[in-house]
Amino acid sequence: MTVKTYKRKLDIKNGRVDLSHGSGGRAMMQLIADIFHEALDNAWLRRGNDQSAFDVIGGRMVMTTDGYVVSPIFFPGGDIGSLAVHGTINDIAMAGARPIYLSAGFIIEEGFALADLKRVADSMGEAARDAGVPIITGDTKVVERGKADGVFITTTGVGVVPDGLDLSSEKARAGDKVILSGTIGDHGVAVMSKRQNLTFETDIVSDSAALHQLVAVMVGAGGPSLRVMRDPTRGGLAATLNELAHQSHVGFRISEEALPIKPEVAAACDLLGLDPLYVANEGKLVAIVAPEAAGDILAAMQAHPLGRDAAIIGEAIADDHHFVQMTTSFGGGRIVDWLSGEQLPRIC
Amino acid sequence: MKHADEYRDGRLARALAARIAHEADPAASYHFMEFCGGHTHAISRYGIQDLLPGNVRMIHGPGCPVCVLPIGRIDAAIRLAERPEVTLCTYGDLMRVPGSHGTSLLKAKAAGADIRMVYSTTDALRIAEAEPEREVIFFAIGFETTTPPTALAIKIAAAKKLKNFTIFCNHVLTPSAIQNILESPDVRELGRVRIDGFIGPAHVSTVIGSQPYAFFAEEFEKPVVIAGFEPLDVMQAIMMLVRQVNEGRCEVENQYTRAVKPEGNERAKAEVAEIFELRKSFEWRGLGQVPYSGLRLKKAYAEFDAERRFDIGHIEAHDNPACECGAILRGVKKPTDCKLFGTVCTPDTPMGSCMVSSEGACAAHWTYGRFRDHVREAS
Structure with a gap:
């Protein structure tokens, strides 16, 4: 006679992650099944292997990986789960590529509420489904209290580059136009507004979004005229333009007046002593494009919901010093330098 | 939240710039010290220097607490x-x-x-x-x-x-520092620093008022214009200083009336x-x-x-001998006069305090203005 073992249900409402959830035993299986498989469900995960097999589509592929340690893990407009999906999809998309699969690794701190973990996993599942990019394999580890902060997530993504496209950071040339896909600073300010020692009232929400569909539209309109794309996350637009200036051996001249910034973000930055140029974004991209194609690409972007506020903000110039110069809306000139030090730790 | 756009309007800035250029005597030159780091930052951040005629020079003062x-x-x-x-x-x-x-x-x-x-x-x-x-x-x-x-x-x-x-x-305290600068040999005897007037502090003056500056205007015969930290405030204050100099006046004027009261x-x-x-x-x-x-x-x-x-006692410590922060804070030297500037001393690896705070003269010039040095080099 077989005895059916009694299995206590995971107490998602009041329970907490403990060390047994990472030990490789039944508790871990249950955590993975009840939370992660439930939230991220797809044909690959259902097979329950330590890896997932998939057919190679052919052509050039891209791969990227990114860790997420944002604090707080829930913020207006998103959470660490959706961010971990969007961020990695965006890194794939910046090659002009179509993202196809993701993986997710979780490092969970002992004592983390199961309800929060479920909320994060559900949000990841929703973000992945919305984007049409399944999470097909993953890993869970639990560390002692104090060795992590709630939950850290690492996602890896693979994607396919359309034929004839080779975007790369050394390809900006003097005369190229710089297109920004929308308002800057939203994510950083939204996260800051919920920091424990800084809570302030605001309606600003993170711009966290998957940009691959916007990129597909841009590839359709510009093709090989797209030279470089990058999403200005940590360090903001300033860091991105400085990196590209150095990698492409050019300078940039941008116009402050052309920069799309929400008035409430500008005001919050004023209050906090931040410069929106250095504040992180999670649903924006910068594209350096051949001047003759800039108009078409911009029009295509503006017709897409994620590029509605897109604008040409400046151009690449010949400059041995690789300065990013800006004409201020006040009428003077200044450099937009690299960020020095850490303006906002753990923003993504 | 109301934004401060009206104090950053480029059109008004250009109009003010034209007026300053018109009123500044081309045969004279004007050296004004902005005491506060807040003003230093605004001047650099908005590129105000580009809007001033060549004979109006701003000297950065020591008003950066860091x-x-x-x-x-x-x-x-x-x-x-x-x-x-x-x-x-x-x-x-x-x-x-x-x-x-x-x-x-x-x-x-x-x-x-x-x-x-x-x-x-x-x-x-x-x-x-x-x-x-x-x-x-x-x-x-x-x-x-x-x-x-x-x-x-x-x-x-x-x-x-x-x-x-x-x-x-x-x-x-701000007034003690201003007095110290005005009494320093650099200004008084050696004439190494020429100061024709001061832009007075914004936020400090909201607390101490405009009265404490009367002494400088009278005793040291230097005009003082208290100004807000927005770029148009600074432009307007510069214009008021140019007028005082042109008219031979040494008064305390208050540009920042929206926040500063005499008392x-x-x-x-x-x-x-x-x-x-x-x-x-x-x-x-x-x-x-x-x-x-x-x-x-x-x-x-x-x-x-x-x-x-906690008994910490007095700690005697000396700046790096090559660091010119001291002279820069007194207005005697410019950031680019320092051998360390931009070489071993940058905001990422600061050697002196002026390179640390965004209100410091060196950090402001490095972060916002250093492209001008190369323009000068090239021409």
């Missing part, structure tokens, strides 16, 4: 923070100010000291209340603007009978007077010992004074 803090005080703060029972609360921009021998609060934190970045004195108070077993020290710095909040924190701590809260007091903020002044008293002398980086320029807690509040509770 910059004027002598290296010995940083060393003392680090020593305090290294005590196992101490939690040192500090504003973020102090973290990277270099102490002696390449130390900094940031490095001390990485080595294990309990140092926390806060945005206000109330954050520090909150930590003291939440963690009664820790000795919480607030690293109090700044001019007259930040002194009232510190005074208030002391009063709250006293009312709540907090036994584990103290401040490491480094509050300093200042009586209540804030009273709070400060209740808690603090003058030190006989306080050391400033660049200016040296300046008589009656710093504050400390009165005896009645001695229990909240970290210097009295």
Whole structure:
């Protein structure tokens, strides 16, 4: 006679992650099944292997990986789960590529509420489904209290580059136009507004979004005229333009007046002593494009919901010093330098 | 929240620039010192220099609280923070100010000291209340603007009978520093610095008012225009200074009337007077010992004074001999006159304090203005 073992249900409402959830035993299986498989469900995960097999589509592929340690893990407009999906999809998309699969690794701190973990996993599942990019394999580890902060997530993504496209950071040339896909600073300010020692009232929400569909539209309109794309996350637009200036051996001249910034973000930055140029974004991209194609690409972007506020903000110039110069809306000139030090730790 | 766009309007700026260019005598030159780091930052951040005629020169003054803090005080703060029972609360921009021998609060934190970045004195108070077993020290710095909040924190701590809260007091006074500059040999005898007028502090003046500057206008015959920190405020103040010079006037004028009253903020002044008293002398980086320029807690509040509770003694420390921060803070030298500027000293690896705070003359020039040096080189 077989005895059916009694299995206590995971107490998602009041329970907490403990060390047994990472030990490789039944508790871990249950955590993975009840939370992660439930939230991220797809044909690959259902097979329950330590890896997932998939057919190679052919052509050039891209791969990227990114860790997420944002604090707080829930913020207006998103959470660490959706961010971990969007961020990695965006890194794939910046090659002009179509993202196809993701993986997710979780490092969970002992004592983390199961309800929060479920909320994060559900949000990841929703973000992945919305984007049409399944999470097909993953890993869970639990560390002692104090060795992590709630939950850290690492996602890896693979994607396919359309034929004839080779975007790369050394390809900006003097005369190229710089297109920004929308308002800057939203994510950083939204996260800051919920920091424990800084809570302030605001309606600003993170711009966290998957940009691959916007990129597909841009590839359709510009093709090989797209030279470089990058999403200005940590360090903001300033860091991105400085990196590209150095990698492409050019300078940039941008116009402050052309920069799309929400008035409430500008005001919050004023209050906090931040410069929106250095504040992180999670649903924006910068594209350096051949001047003759800039108009078409911009029009295509503006017709897409994620590029509605897109604008040409400046151009690449010949400059041995690789300065990013800006004409201020006040009428003077200044450099937009690299960020020095850490303006906002753990923003993504 | 209302944004300050109307004080940053490019069209108005160009109109003001045209007026300054029209009124400035091409045969003369004008040297104005903006005392405050806030003005230094605005001038660099908005590229105001590009809007001024070549014969109107701005000289950066010492009004950056982080910059004027002598290296010995940083060393003392680090020593305090290294005590196992101490939690040192500090504003973020102090973290990277270099102490002696390449130390900094940031490095001390990485080595294990309990140092926390806060945005206000109330954050520090909150930590003291939440963690009664820790000795919480607030690293109090700044001019007259930040002194009232510190005074208030002391009063709250006293009312709540907090036994584990103290401040490491480094509050300093603006008028004493201006007087020190005007009396310095550089200005008076050697003529190394020419100052035809001052842009007076914005936020400081909201507290102390415009009256304290009357002395400078009369005694030293220097016009003073108190100005707000927005770029149009600065432009307008420059125009008012040009007019005073042209008309041979030496008056205290107030451009920042939307915030500054002649008598200042009586209540804030009273709070400060209740808690603090003058030190006989306080050391400033660049200016040296300046008589009656710093504050400390009165005896009645001695229990909240970290210097009295923890015997740190006086730490004698010297700036890197190649660092020109001192001369730059006095207006004698420009950032580009320093051999370290942009070579070993950048905002990422600051050697001197002027390269640390965004209000410091070196950081402002490096971050916003250094492309002009290369334009000059090329032409």
